[in-house]
Amino acid sequence: MVKLFQCMSFFLFLSNACVSASTSPVSLKLTAIKVSDNVYSIVAPSYGRPTAENQGWNSNSHFIITGDGVLVVDTGSSESIGQAIKNAIQDVTEQPIRWVVNSHSHADHWLGNGAFKSSEVEFISSSLTLQTMAEDGPADVKAFQKMTQGITGESPLIYPTTMIDKSLKRQFGHEEVEFHLAQNGHSPGDIYLWLPNQRIVLGGDLLSTHYLPIMTPRGNVTNLIATLKKLEQLAPKSILTGHGEPAPKSAISRDIAFLTSVWKGVKTGLSQAERVESIVKRLQSSLGPQYRAEYQDFDSSIQYLVEMMVEKQQGV
Numbered sequence: 001m002v003k004l005f006q007c008m009s010f011f012l013f014l015s016n017a018c019v020s021a022s023t024s025p026v027s028l029k030l031t032a033i034k035v036s037d038n039v040y041s042i043v044a045p046s047y048g049r050p051t052a053e054n055q056g057w058n059s060n061s062h063f064i065i066t067g068d069g070v071l072v073v074d075t076g077s078s079e080s081i082g083q084a085i086k087n088a089i090q091d092v093t094e095q096p097i098r099w100v101v102n103s104h105s106h107a108d109h110w111l112g113n114g115a116f117k118s119s120e121v122e123f124i125s126s127s128l129t130l131q132t133m134a135e136d137g138p139a140d141v142k143a144f145q146k147m148t149q150g151i152t153g154e155s156p157l158i159y160p161t162t163m164i165d166k167s168l169k170r171q172f173g174h175e176e177v178e179f180h181l182a183q184n185g186h187s188p189g190d191i192y193l194w195l196p197n198q199r200i201v202l203g204g205d206l207l208s209t210h211y212l213p214i215m216t217p218r219g220n221v222t223n224l225i226a227t228l229k230k231l232e233q234l235a236p237k238s239i240l241t242g243h244g245e246p247a248p249k250s251a252i253s254r255d256i257a258f259l260t261s262v263w264k265g266v267k268t269g270l271s272q273a274e275r276v277e278s279i280v281k282r283l284q285s286s287l288g289p290q291y292r293a294e295y296q297d298f299d300s301s302i303q304y305l306v307e308m309m310v311e312k313q314q315g316v
Protein backbone atom coordinates (compact mmCIF):
# COMPACT_ATOMS: atom_id res chain seq x y z
CA MET A 1 0.00 0.00 0.00
CA VAL A 2 2.68 2.43 1.03
CA LYS A 3 4.95 1.27 -1.77
CA LEU A 4 2.14 1.88 -4.19
CA PHE A 5 1.60 5.28 -2.64
CA GLN A 6 5.25 6.15 -3.09
CA CYS A 7 5.19 5.16 -6.75
CA MET A 8 2.10 7.19 -7.46
CA SER A 9 2.24 10.67 -8.81
CA PHE A 10 2.01 13.23 -6.03
CA PHE A 11 -0.94 14.82 -7.79
CA LEU A 12 -2.74 11.60 -8.59
CA PHE A 13 -2.57 10.96 -4.85
CA LEU A 14 -4.06 14.38 -4.10
CA SER A 15 -6.77 14.10 -6.71
CA ASN A 16 -9.97 12.57 -5.47
CA ALA A 17 -12.66 14.79 -6.95
CA CYS A 18 -14.95 13.78 -9.79
CA VAL A 19 -14.46 15.03 -13.32
CA SER A 20 -17.04 17.63 -14.22
CA ALA A 21 -18.27 18.43 -17.67
CA SER A 22 -16.85 21.94 -17.46
CA THR A 23 -14.03 22.67 -19.88
CA SER A 24 -13.91 26.44 -19.67
CA PRO A 25 -10.75 27.82 -21.25
CA VAL A 26 -8.44 29.69 -18.95
CA SER A 27 -8.62 33.42 -19.52
CA LEU A 28 -6.04 34.49 -17.00
CA LYS A 29 -4.23 37.76 -17.44
CA LEU A 30 -0.88 37.42 -15.72
CA THR A 31 1.52 40.18 -14.79
CA ALA A 32 5.27 39.95 -14.33
CA ILE A 33 6.97 41.66 -11.41
CA LYS A 34 10.46 43.04 -11.82
CA VAL A 35 13.15 41.40 -9.69
CA SER A 36 16.17 43.04 -11.35
CA ASP A 37 16.90 44.83 -14.63
CA ASN A 38 16.41 41.62 -16.61
CA VAL A 39 14.81 39.10 -14.24
CA TYR A 40 11.07 38.90 -13.69
CA SER A 41 8.67 36.72 -11.71
CA ILE A 42 5.08 35.80 -12.44
CA VAL A 43 3.76 34.99 -8.99
CA ALA A 44 0.58 32.92 -8.62
CA PRO A 45 -1.75 34.41 -6.00
CA SER A 46 -2.91 31.00 -4.85
CA TYR A 47 -0.90 28.40 -3.05
CA GLY A 48 -1.51 24.67 -2.85
CA ARG A 49 -2.86 22.43 -5.52
CA PRO A 50 -4.66 23.35 -8.75
CA THR A 51 -8.37 23.95 -8.19
CA ALA A 52 -11.33 25.20 -10.20
CA GLU A 53 -11.15 28.46 -8.23
CA ASN A 54 -7.55 29.18 -9.20
CA GLN A 55 -8.13 27.76 -12.70
CA GLY A 56 -5.11 25.56 -12.15
CA TRP A 57 -2.77 28.50 -11.64
CA ASN A 58 -1.00 27.65 -8.39
CA SER A 59 2.70 27.93 -9.20
CA ASN A 60 5.21 30.60 -10.17
CA SER A 61 7.18 31.14 -13.33
CA HIS A 62 10.22 33.35 -13.78
CA PHE A 63 12.09 34.65 -16.78
CA ILE A 64 15.45 36.13 -17.65
CA ILE A 65 15.85 38.53 -20.58
CA THR A 66 19.34 37.73 -21.80
CA GLY A 67 19.85 40.05 -24.78
CA ASP A 68 19.87 36.97 -26.98
CA GLY A 69 16.38 35.76 -26.13
CA VAL A 70 14.32 34.92 -23.06
CA LEU A 71 14.93 32.00 -20.68
CA VAL A 72 11.76 30.85 -18.89
CA VAL A 73 11.80 28.83 -15.67
CA ASP A 74 8.66 26.70 -15.20
CA THR A 75 5.52 26.89 -17.28
CA GLY A 76 2.52 26.26 -15.02
CA SER A 77 -0.13 23.55 -14.79
CA SER A 78 -1.62 23.54 -18.28
CA GLU A 79 -1.03 24.59 -21.85
CA SER A 80 -3.46 27.49 -21.41
CA ILE A 81 -1.64 28.73 -18.33
CA GLY A 82 1.59 28.40 -20.30
CA GLN A 83 0.02 30.60 -22.96
CA ALA A 84 -0.94 33.19 -20.33
CA ILE A 85 2.66 33.12 -19.04
CA LYS A 86 3.93 33.58 -22.57
CA ASN A 87 1.62 36.57 -23.03
CA ALA A 88 2.89 38.13 -19.80
CA ILE A 89 6.49 37.73 -21.02
CA GLN A 90 5.64 39.31 -24.35
CA ASP A 91 4.11 42.28 -22.51
CA VAL A 92 7.60 42.95 -21.11
CA THR A 93 9.95 42.16 -23.98
CA GLU A 94 9.97 41.57 -27.71
CA GLN A 95 12.94 39.23 -27.44
CA PRO A 96 12.05 35.70 -28.56
CA ILE A 97 11.58 32.95 -26.00
CA ARG A 98 14.47 30.58 -26.66
CA TRP A 99 14.87 28.43 -23.57
CA VAL A 100 12.49 26.75 -21.14
CA VAL A 101 13.82 25.19 -17.94
CA ASN A 102 11.66 22.88 -15.83
CA SER A 103 12.88 23.00 -12.22
CA HIS A 104 11.38 19.61 -11.43
CA SER A 105 8.86 16.97 -12.44
CA HIS A 106 5.77 18.11 -10.53
CA ALA A 107 3.17 18.80 -13.15
CA ASP A 108 2.29 22.31 -11.97
CA HIS A 109 5.76 23.33 -13.18
CA TRP A 110 5.81 21.87 -16.68
CA LEU A 111 2.42 21.01 -18.18
CA GLY A 112 2.46 24.51 -19.71
CA ASN A 113 5.44 23.53 -21.89
CA GLY A 114 3.11 22.98 -24.84
CA ALA A 115 2.51 26.72 -25.15
CA PHE A 116 6.23 27.25 -25.78
CA LYS A 117 6.86 24.41 -28.20
CA SER A 118 8.67 25.57 -31.30
CA SER A 119 11.77 24.57 -33.19
CA GLU A 120 13.37 27.74 -31.78
CA VAL A 121 12.89 26.72 -28.14
CA GLU A 122 15.22 24.43 -26.21
CA PHE A 123 13.64 22.59 -23.25
CA ILE A 124 16.05 21.94 -20.38
CA SER A 125 15.86 19.80 -17.22
CA SER A 126 17.56 16.68 -15.81
CA SER A 127 17.39 13.01 -16.85
CA LEU A 128 15.75 11.96 -13.60
CA THR A 129 13.20 14.74 -13.93
CA LEU A 130 12.45 13.62 -17.47
CA GLN A 131 12.04 10.03 -16.33
CA THR A 132 9.63 11.09 -13.58
CA MET A 133 7.68 13.35 -15.94
CA ALA A 134 7.23 10.44 -18.34
CA GLU A 135 6.05 8.18 -15.52
CA ASP A 136 3.64 10.68 -13.95
CA GLY A 137 2.68 13.08 -16.75
CA PRO A 138 -0.25 11.23 -18.35
CA ALA A 139 -1.90 10.62 -14.95
CA ASP A 140 -1.17 14.18 -13.83
CA VAL A 141 -3.02 15.65 -16.81
CA LYS A 142 -6.07 13.62 -15.73
CA ALA A 143 -5.55 14.48 -12.04
CA PHE A 144 -5.44 18.20 -12.84
CA GLN A 145 -8.61 17.89 -14.90
CA LYS A 146 -10.30 16.38 -11.87
CA MET A 147 -8.95 18.97 -9.48
CA THR A 148 -9.99 21.89 -11.70
CA GLN A 149 -13.28 20.45 -12.97
CA GLY A 150 -11.85 20.15 -16.45
CA ILE A 151 -10.45 23.67 -16.74
CA THR A 152 -6.82 22.65 -17.31
CA GLY A 153 -7.86 20.53 -20.31
CA GLU A 154 -5.72 18.12 -22.32
CA SER A 155 -2.26 19.63 -22.02
CA PRO A 156 0.23 18.02 -24.40
CA LEU A 157 3.21 16.34 -22.78
CA ILE A 158 6.21 18.26 -24.05
CA TYR A 159 9.35 16.88 -22.47
CA PRO A 160 12.77 18.46 -21.98
CA THR A 161 15.47 17.34 -24.41
CA THR A 162 18.59 18.96 -22.94
CA MET A 163 19.69 17.21 -19.76
CA ILE A 164 21.51 18.81 -16.85
CA ASP A 165 22.96 15.89 -14.90
CA LYS A 166 25.78 17.65 -13.08
CA SER A 167 26.47 21.20 -12.03
CA LEU A 168 27.45 23.37 -14.97
CA LYS A 169 27.72 26.96 -16.12
CA ARG A 170 26.23 28.15 -19.34
CA GLN A 171 26.10 31.54 -20.98
CA PHE A 172 22.71 32.77 -22.21
CA GLY A 173 23.19 36.09 -24.01
CA HIS A 174 24.81 38.37 -21.43
CA GLU A 175 23.65 36.29 -18.45
CA GLU A 176 25.77 33.56 -16.95
CA VAL A 177 23.64 30.82 -15.42
CA GLU A 178 24.80 28.05 -13.11
CA PHE A 179 22.67 24.90 -12.99
CA HIS A 180 22.87 22.79 -9.86
CA LEU A 181 21.29 19.49 -8.91
CA ALA A 182 19.19 19.77 -5.76
CA GLN A 183 19.97 16.16 -4.73
CA ASN A 184 16.35 15.01 -5.07
CA GLY A 185 15.52 17.12 -2.03
CA HIS A 186 12.02 18.09 -3.10
CA SER A 187 11.52 15.60 -5.95
CA PRO A 188 13.65 13.26 -8.07
CA GLY A 189 16.07 15.13 -10.33
CA ASP A 190 15.17 18.63 -9.16
CA ILE A 191 17.49 21.44 -10.22
CA TYR A 192 17.98 25.07 -9.26
CA LEU A 193 19.52 28.00 -11.09
CA TRP A 194 22.02 30.47 -9.72
CA LEU A 195 22.82 33.77 -11.39
CA PRO A 196 26.26 34.54 -9.94
CA ASN A 197 26.51 38.07 -11.25
CA GLN A 198 23.20 39.09 -9.69
CA ARG A 199 23.23 36.68 -6.74
CA ILE A 200 19.74 35.49 -7.57
CA VAL A 201 18.65 31.90 -6.97
CA LEU A 202 15.71 30.36 -8.82
CA GLY A 203 14.94 27.55 -6.45
CA GLY A 204 11.83 25.79 -7.71
CA ASP A 205 10.05 24.18 -4.77
CA LEU A 206 13.10 23.86 -2.52
CA LEU A 207 11.63 26.51 -0.29
CA SER A 208 8.74 28.92 -0.11
CA THR A 209 8.14 32.17 1.66
CA HIS A 210 5.23 31.78 4.04
CA TYR A 211 4.54 28.06 3.94
CA LEU A 212 6.02 24.90 5.41
CA PRO A 213 8.73 23.24 3.33
CA ILE A 214 6.92 21.18 0.71
CA MET A 215 7.74 17.53 1.32
CA THR A 216 6.44 14.97 -1.12
CA PRO A 217 6.47 11.16 -1.24
CA ARG A 218 9.62 11.00 -3.32
CA GLY A 219 11.47 13.92 -1.73
CA ASN A 220 14.49 13.33 0.50
CA VAL A 221 14.51 15.31 3.75
CA THR A 222 18.19 15.05 4.61
CA ASN A 223 19.18 15.89 1.05
CA LEU A 224 16.81 18.85 1.09
CA ILE A 225 18.47 20.13 4.25
CA ALA A 226 21.91 19.63 2.64
CA THR A 227 20.81 21.53 -0.47
CA LEU A 228 19.39 24.36 1.61
CA LYS A 229 22.75 24.60 3.39
CA LYS A 230 24.43 25.02 0.00
CA LEU A 231 21.96 27.76 -0.87
CA GLU A 232 22.69 29.42 2.44
CA GLN A 233 26.40 29.49 1.58
CA LEU A 234 25.63 31.21 -1.70
CA ALA A 235 24.14 34.10 0.29
CA PRO A 236 21.63 35.09 -2.39
CA LYS A 237 20.27 38.60 -2.69
CA SER A 238 16.99 37.35 -4.11
CA ILE A 239 15.31 33.96 -3.77
CA LEU A 240 12.68 33.12 -6.37
CA THR A 241 10.52 30.17 -5.45
CA GLY A 242 8.00 27.85 -7.04
CA HIS A 243 5.15 29.10 -4.87
CA GLY A 244 4.61 32.41 -3.13
CA GLU A 245 6.37 35.75 -3.20
CA PRO A 246 10.16 35.96 -3.46
CA ALA A 247 11.50 34.66 -0.15
CA PRO A 248 13.55 36.68 2.33
CA LYS A 249 17.13 35.52 2.89
CA SER A 250 16.15 34.39 6.37
CA ALA A 251 13.82 31.75 4.86
CA ILE A 252 16.77 29.46 4.10
CA SER A 253 18.14 29.23 7.63
CA ARG A 254 14.59 29.14 9.00
CA ASP A 255 13.70 26.12 6.84
CA ILE A 256 16.97 24.34 7.69
CA ALA A 257 16.31 24.74 11.41
CA PHE A 258 12.65 23.80 11.14
CA LEU A 259 13.18 20.70 8.98
CA THR A 260 16.00 19.57 11.24
CA SER A 261 13.81 19.96 14.33
CA VAL A 262 10.90 18.02 12.85
CA TRP A 263 13.18 15.30 11.47
CA LYS A 264 14.87 14.85 14.86
CA GLY A 265 11.54 15.05 16.70
CA VAL A 266 10.15 12.27 14.53
CA LYS A 267 13.28 10.18 15.05
CA THR A 268 13.08 10.56 18.82
CA GLY A 269 9.38 9.66 18.82
CA LEU A 270 9.85 6.56 16.70
CA SER A 271 12.75 5.39 18.87
CA GLN A 272 10.39 5.49 21.86
CA ALA A 273 7.50 3.85 20.01
CA GLU A 274 5.50 7.07 20.28
CA ARG A 275 2.26 7.14 18.31
CA VAL A 276 2.23 9.36 15.24
CA GLU A 277 -0.64 11.51 16.57
CA SER A 278 1.36 12.09 19.71
CA ILE A 279 4.45 13.11 17.73
CA VAL A 280 2.33 15.58 15.77
CA LYS A 281 0.88 17.09 18.93
CA ARG A 282 4.25 17.28 20.65
CA LEU A 283 5.91 19.02 17.71
CA GLN A 284 2.93 21.27 17.18
CA SER A 285 3.23 22.55 20.70
CA SER A 286 7.03 22.70 20.89
CA LEU A 287 7.57 24.31 17.48
CA GLY A 288 4.35 26.31 17.18
CA PRO A 289 5.42 29.33 19.22
CA GLN A 290 8.48 29.87 17.01
CA TYR A 291 7.09 28.90 13.62
CA ARG A 292 3.35 29.56 13.62
CA ALA A 293 3.91 33.17 12.59
CA GLU A 294 6.43 32.13 9.94
CA TYR A 295 4.32 29.52 8.18
CA GLN A 296 0.70 30.33 7.38
CA ASP A 297 -0.13 26.65 7.07
CA PHE A 298 1.73 25.53 10.20
CA ASP A 299 -1.27 23.97 11.94
CA SER A 300 -2.92 22.60 8.82
CA SER A 301 0.23 21.05 7.33
CA ILE A 302 2.36 19.89 10.26
CA GLN A 303 0.53 16.57 10.48
CA TYR A 304 1.13 15.85 6.79
CA LEU A 305 4.81 16.73 7.15
CA VAL A 306 5.25 14.53 10.22
CA GLU A 307 3.44 11.60 8.61
CA MET A 308 5.63 11.90 5.54
CA MET A 309 8.78 11.94 7.68
CA VAL A 310 7.55 8.91 9.64
CA GLU A 311 7.16 6.98 6.39
CA LYS A 312 10.60 8.02 5.21
CA GLN A 313 12.27 7.09 8.51
CA GLN A 314 10.50 3.76 8.60
CA GLY A 315 11.77 3.17 5.07
CA VAL A 316 8.39 2.17 3.72
Ligand SMILES: [Zn+2]
Nearest residue numbers: 104106187205
Ligand atom coordinates in the same frame (compact mmCIF):
# COMPACT_ATOMS: atom_id res chain seq x y z
ZN1 LIG B 1 6.90 20.59 -6.52
